[in-house]
Structure formats: C-alpha cells, structure tokens
Amino acid sequence: MAISSIGSTPGVGTADRNMESTGLDLQSLLKIILTQLTYQDPLKPVDNFEFVSQLAQFTSMEQSRQMTDKLDSLLSLQSSNQTVGLLGRNVDVTTDTSTVSGVVKSVSFQGTQPQLTIETADGQFLTNATLSQIAAVR
Known part of the structure; x- marks a missing residue:
C-alpha cells in the first residue's frame, strides 16, 4: 500500500526554516504518525492519547524554538540600537x-x-x- 505525501501544513514555514538542530519538522512527524496508524496491529491499536501527546510535545518544542529565534532577533536589534547610540x-x-x-x-x-x-x-x-x-x- 503506497503512502502519499501529506502536502503543506498551514501556518508552518518550510523554505526559510532550518530544522536540522531538532532533527524533525512537523511534516516528518505527521508522516511518521500516519505511517504508524496505517501499519498498526488492529488487535493491539495504539492509544490516541499517545499521538496527541506526541503532537503536543512537538508543538511545544517548535514554539520554544520560534521564541528563541525571536529573542535572538530582538537581541540583535538591541545591539544595533546601542551601537548607533555610540x-x-x-x-x-x-x-x-x-x-x-x-x-x-x-x-x-x-x-x-x-x-x-x-x-x-x-x-x-x-x-x-x-x-x-x-x-x-x-
């Protein structure tokens, strides 16, 4: 059975973000979860709570990364402003x-x-x- 790609996810940047530091991006995580659901044993289904938990953890990690990026930008702007003040x-x-x-x-x-x-x-x-x-x- 072939698995088609998920496509683009609204609200998630793709071109300018380098996710190598975290290893996975949202697209990869969704593909893994879809693959797990597709090939799970029908006699031993995986609890939906586990998938929701994985998504919540990834979302939290992604938000932390975005906040770090924004803080880095803020520090760079503050440094620029202080420099101009000299x-x-x-x-x-x-x-x-x-x-x-x-x-x-x-x-x-x-x-x-x-x-x-x-x-x-x-x-x-x-x-x-x-x-x-x-x-x-x-």
Missing part, C-alpha cells in the same frame, strides 16, 4: 598594541556585527572596531 560619543578602544581614545564617527554593519569608525584626537581613523574592543564610553 555615534558622537568618546570611547576608549583596545587594539592589539594599545588603547586608543576617540570619537565614534560612523557605524556600519558587516552581516549582523557592527563595525565602528573612530577618529582619534590626532585626526587618525581607526576603522572596523568592534563592540568587544570598547573598554569605556564617556
């Missing part, structure tokens, strides 16, 4: 060889990582400074 401020930046003081002149983003350009008191520009290099803000 414009025009005096900062001390630790480099490989010394600590440099100067004014933040511009902020750019390389991916999600902010890059600062700092003008020192003698007119030199320090480019591509990161937030982790900032020792003090005045």
